[in-house]
Amino acid sequence: MWDDRTEHWTRSSFLNIQDHPIPVVYWKAVYSAKQGAGWKPGEWKLIKSNYCDWKILVTRWREGTPEDFWAEFSEGGKPLGYKVILRRLAAERKATNERLHQQARDEFGAAFDTTFSYMKSGQRHVKTKASDVAKQYLLLKGIKGYDGDEGDDNDEGDNHE
Numbered sequence: 047m048w049d050d051r052t053e054h055w056t057r058s059s060f061l062n063i064q065d066h067p068i069p070v071v072y073w074k075a076v077y078s079a080k081q082g083a084g085w086k087p088g089e090w091k092l093i094k095s096n097y098c099d100w101k102i103l104v105t106r107w108r109e110g111t112p113e114d115f116w117a118e119f120s121e122g123g124k125p126l127g128y129k130v131i132l133r134r135l136a137a138e139r140k141a142t143n144e145r146l147h148q149q150a151r152d153e154f155g156a157a158f159d160t161t162f163s164y165m166k167s168g169q170r171h172v173k174t175k176a177s178d179v180a181k182q183y184l185l186l187k188g189i190k191g192y193d194g195d196e197g198d199d200n201d202e203g204d205n206h207e
Contacts, residue, residue, distance in 0.1 A: 047059050047060075047067075047069055047070055048069060048070050048071055048100070048101075048104045049069045049070070049071040050069045050071075052108075055069065061073060061076065063076070070097065070100060071101075073090075073093065073097055074090065074094075074097060077089045077090035077093065078090045099132055102132065102135055102139075103128075103131065103132070103135075106135060119131045119134070139177075140176070142180070143176035143177045143179075143180040144176045146176070146179065146180035146183050146184065147176040147179040147180055147183075149183070150162060150179050150180070150182075150183040158172075159172045161182075161186075162178075162179050162182055162183075
């Protein structure tokens, strides 16, 4: 029920609007819409963390086959638990972000501080958060499909450390 663009879609969802099932991938837009007083105000804050976790799991699940996924996330023939898998994926993302951060520093050298910076209150700040640097580096390289942070749901945007 993650999205309606794959063979996994069964036209079933916990969220239905006027008898229309809404895939999870659209929940952020639905719950955080700013029209009028908003739809179910405050709900997004309650489900955001789970949404991000589900996005991370679905992304990894779809990178290969179910057999590939369980080969990686099983021990002694038993599947690992939800939270254990999420912790492993978080550690993997952190290592990848740190590697890409260093790669960006090495590649851009003296231009790093101007390339990987943002303006805040009229002051230029160099990005120090590995996930922010990694995200921008991959955008500059035209590499898509890697979401190095906890999802694309950072309400503050890329301008923070």
